[in-house]
Amino acid sequence: MRNPSLAPPINRGLILRDFPKAEDTPTVQDTNENDTNWVALMVRVRDQRDKTAFAALFTHFAPRIKGFLINSGADAPLAEECAQDVMTTLWHKAAQFDPARASVATWIFTIARNRRIDMLRRQRRPEPDDLTWGPAPEPDQADVLALQQETASLSVAMAALPAPQRDLIEKAYFKDLSQSEIAKITGLPLGTIKSRLRLALDRLRHAMK
């Protein structure tokens, strides 16, 4: 019987969990450490209204938001203005940031996406009801760390994707991809991160009872 590891590669589509885990990849340590720092800075903005922390977040994220909006079809001056807005929204809505449910990049992404819908389509964006309890005042540090680690491994897995598959994901977020095309990328990656978030939501509901 032949050794399965020598079998020719099969096309598995976009099942990211087959990609290298965090510990195999030298870059993840940096990503993770950086992201932990972003969380600490964001918490200082949220709890202490710390403008130095805000400046550090701005310097790192504003150029990325601008690049993201340009990818989505905005011209440079508009993208610049919107990146400014996104960062000031981050300041004003900081109380909603919950590190047990999102990394700083994820949270900024949601603000930037809503700004993009407003800017390119002139539409409002219907949002789900807030969870009535808001962020837990003292979220479990293990939850925070685990979520940040999963987010970091997601980045690593995505960076390791073959170019055509990565392109497909980028198209799904930056262009209008049809639902059947999108269905090709939802076999996807998010198994563990999804159950982690589900667990966090269940715990929060339970704690409120």
Place this chain on the structure above:
Amino acid sequence: MTIKHHLPDATLLGYSAGTLPEAFNLIVAAHVSLCDACRAGVESYDALGGALLNEANDSSMAPTSLETALRRLDDTRAPTPTTQGGVFPAALQDYVGGDLASVKWRAMGMGVKQAVLPTSSAATARLLMIPEGAAMPDHTHNGTEMTLVLQGAFDDADGHFARGDIDVADAAVTHTPVASKGADCICLVVTDAPLRFTAWLPRVLQRIIGI
């Protein structure tokens, strides 16, 4: 509340990416307000968006941009109050202008009523009220139809649907939802193409009442 019928992943991803028509964004927001499983799904796709943002090519900001931003931090903005705890999730209340009592219904015959909500024309969102025990006319669609139960319940070929459940039907499906006894069934229905009724009379009605 146990929700048995969920949104497809492709729709959750489209919502997270911000590429769905406005009417579909509305039904996703309403369902996710009631369903933790799909909320976790959306937040997972948000994480994928965050990863893309993190790796976006930097595009350098104007040298004065940080100063400008710091100046604007002192502008205070009142938080928008949200109304939660009604029959309708807050996102839907924004479109109706209030909860159930504020809906401006139009009669469609046989006790069925509807109210079309103001969204972009790429897809249509409407509230539908089917009296308890009554049936919707048989219909198929050219595109996708999603139905979210907000009050009461209905049964169709796909099963039993109660508050929070979402029924997804495509062009292949001909279905006749029947509202359960107990309460009038109120649903949010979103379509990306007009319904096609299979009987002749409703087709004429369709032209008149605009569904």
